Amino acid sequence: MASAASGKGALAGGRVVYIAMLAPALCLLFLTIVPFLDGVYTSLTNEKLYAGVTRFVGFANYLKLAQNPTFWIALGNTLLYAGLATLIQIPLGLAVALLLDVPSKVQWFFRSTIALPLLIPPVVAGLMWKTMMQPQSGVLNWLLAQVGLPPFAWLSDPSTALVSIVLIDTWLFMPLAAIILLAGLQSISGEVLEAARIDGANAWQTIRHIKLQALKPYIVLVAMFRIPDALKSLEIIYATTRGGPLNATRTLHVMAYEEAYRWSSLGRAMAIVFILWVLSYIFSAILLTLWRKEETRFHGR
Amino acid sequence: MAAKLTPRKMTHGALLTLGYALLGCFVLFPIYWIFTMSLKEFGDIIAYPPRFSFVPTFENYREILFGNEADQAGGVMPDLLRFLRNSVIISSGAVLLSVILGLPAAYALARGEAKRANRARFTILSFRFAPELAIILPLYAFYTRTGLYDSYVGMILVHQLITLPLMILILMSFIRDIPIEIEEAARIDGAGPLTILLQIIVPIAKPGLASAMIIAFIFSWNNLIFGLVLAGGETRPITMGILQAMTFDQIKWGLMAAAAMVSAVPGMIASLLFQRQITRGLTLGAVK
Structure with a gap:
């Protein structure tokens, strides 16, 4: 491993790191946090893709999904x-x-x-x-x-x-x-x-x-x-x-796409992708912890 | 002992050959099949049993690249060339922007505190976990409001979601391997740091930079969903072009196969020329 990988490197503690990280961080934040917050709000509304009045509906989209058998099929297919x-x-x-x-x-x-x-x-x-x-x-x-x-x-x-x-x-x-x-x-x-x-x-x-x-x-x-x-x-x-055929390959991501573009129901589509995001995040967090553990064990870092 | 080993060596060799044969068929047959399909006439394509020998024709390529007679007479630019031009602009633009934004960041992280670098690495990696639609469906509304919808700038910006994390992670792993004594x-x-980065690090890290740029370009080139949601008629990428062969009543197999080959060309050329760098880049520098 390079010397910088262990202990302190040449730029440790310097302002240089923050300055260099600023532009990419802003870029990625703009592309994720802004849509994320907007999307969370959208999932709580009945927003339609092209027209109509948007109304705040609370957790109605999520509750409706829980009652929708297709959602459970899609969740099963995804897993x-x-x-x-x-x-x-x-x-x-x-x-x-x-x-x-x-x-x-x-x-x-x-x-x-x-x-x-x-x-x-x-x-x-x-x-x-x-x-x-x-x-x-x-x-x-x-x-x-x-x-x-x-x-x-x-x-x-x-x-x-x-x-x-x-x-x-x-x-x-x-x-x-x-x-x-x-x-x-x-x-x-x-x-x-x-x-x-x-x-x-x-x-x-x-x-x-x-x-x-x-x-x-x-x-x-x-x-x-x-x-x-x-x-x-x-x-x-x-x-x-x-x-x-017959929902056999309808995963959550595909279902969200259909909700948005076939039924133009943006609110419901966002609710589905957020559930998928949470699911993905849980698995990733478990794997990240496992990976860190394995890496420390093998490289002593 | 040597005599005893011979039959075992033979089974060993046979197993290896079998393994290579199965692997070769699985990986290469689909590519071979679509390649030959792109060179077949309609009659040869729909023939059953499938034809392995046929008279090759470049008709499919001619039609997707130069259009049919009506288009040529009207001087209309054929669709696939437009899609190709869009993809070249979007993917090269996205890679260039990522180099400008990502190179200083990768250097700073590689030379900074190890703990912070690791944390940053996980944060950057986590951008891969978000389902694309969770980001681009809300972006669609923002894009239409601000005029970024169906613009090259908008597409290059959203492609940073693919290219920027790749660029930072791959470059970071390469820069870490450069001994700090050189600086x-x-x-x-x-x-200053910028002078050191440009005059010392960049010349040494050239293979890493090449690897990161190639990988980022290919992943940006291969993307469909951003174009599907955020591009209108003007900026549609090549991956959408190939879907055009399907929008008619029937699938035009020959055209689809030719378009598929054209769209896969950058990746295939890169994989043959830069095998080693690509292997390392594909694993985001996680593997040496």
């Missing part, structure tokens, strides 16, 4: 999406990281191509996969047929739509998990691995007792990137199902 |  995405992408990313950590001739090729999906716009990825997932004419069902499997309904059936969306999400973001975990694997010193080998540990034991232990803070980091992003995922669903 | 001589000569 299921984030849960599935994290539970699939962390083990899969770990497997890919372990694979890319093995020295081989094709290693460099995969290390440079794996980041590719991360750099493609999510809306584009959504459209790409939607094309391939067409039940009758899509290439994915044709590929399934080639290996003797029955066709899959993908996005067109309520029971498979959310899983299909999570698959697209996994294609886009599993590489991020793999990249972070690979960096973690490479930070393990060769001496530790050598010592384990001399003690007669086999590959599985090495992975379980040394690599996984060392990867803990990195796994928390992946969760910290993925869970909040998955909770507020919007663009993949916008490009594919827009919440359907 | 000492200049400080003794009486150079």
Whole structure:
């Protein structure tokens, strides 16, 4: 670590820090606090997007949401999406990281191509996969047929739509998990691995007792990137199902978008996004605490 | 012992090959498929079983980039070129503004008290947690009142939500790795913080700056939702352009695929040219 990371740096206590932070802080505050306060107020009104008289309605929007079965479905979908995405992408990313950590001739090729999906716009990825997932004419069902499997309904059936969306999400973001975990694997010193080998540990034991232990803070980091992003995922669903079929992919963020732009009910849309924000904040706070703990344990900071 | 290891080595090799094959198919097949689709005629696209060999055509690219005959005759700028121009203006503008605002902040945080730097890092990270709509739905009302709606300035400003935190976090991690001793001589000569930043830190941190700028540009380029809510007819970005292929009665698959390839070009080129810097930037400097 650099000398500034521990103890006091050259600019410690100086006014310079505050002056330098002023412009970005103002910029970000303007873009968040002002809309936040405005939004909190809006969620307590019956404001419509384009016209009409705005009236203060107290917590009516929130109470109505609690009585709306679609809200509870959307809340469930949101949690299921984030849960599935994290539970699939962390083990899969770990497997890919372990694979890319093995020295081989094709290693460099995969290390440079794996980041590719991360750099493609999510809306584009959504459209790409939607094309391939067409039940009758899509290439994915044709590929399934080639290996003797029955066709899959993908996005067109309520029971498979959310899983299909999570698959697209996994294609886009599993590489991020793999990249972070690979960096973690490479930070393990060769001496530790050598010592384990001399003690007669086999590959599985090495992975379980040394690599996984060392990867803990990195796994928390992946969760910290993925869970909040998955909770507020919007663009993949916008490009594919827009919440359907039969609410199967209607998450809170998608529901808020629909409330605002289909029903032009700004008050209700804001109530939904604030609930989502609180949800995201709770998960993030837990993960941040976990991450700090892991970081202190491993770097002694 | 060596003889004993051979069959195990063989299974090991087979497993590796299988792993690479599965990974390669999963990551690359969708890109391959849409790329070939963008080069197919309509007949080849809708054919079932899917066609893997076909006569390539650049018709789809010609149509999205230069428009159809009526547009060309009327001298109308085709939509996708307009969207592309908008995205270039918005994303480069957003990155430049973020460098100006973020570079001094990143330097100050990297060289400041470690505890405060960590706190700032968490605060900046927490900007990622807010659902976009929670911010831009209220901003919409403000933008329409102030004339920022559907303006480049307004779009560049709102894109700071993406580019500024990325810029500060990535630059901070790079500047932290520069030994502080390098600055000492200049400080003794009486150079101020700004001089040190511009004349000593920036030249050394160039790879970090490049990494931060590339990542910030791509994430800004990839965004759809800001354009969806805050851009009208004048400033719509490329990610909205590709949705145009869907607004007709049927999806124009070939055009959609070609537009998708065009919109993904900056990211793909960057990932091949700057693999190492991007890897570090993608993790916001959290991973070396």
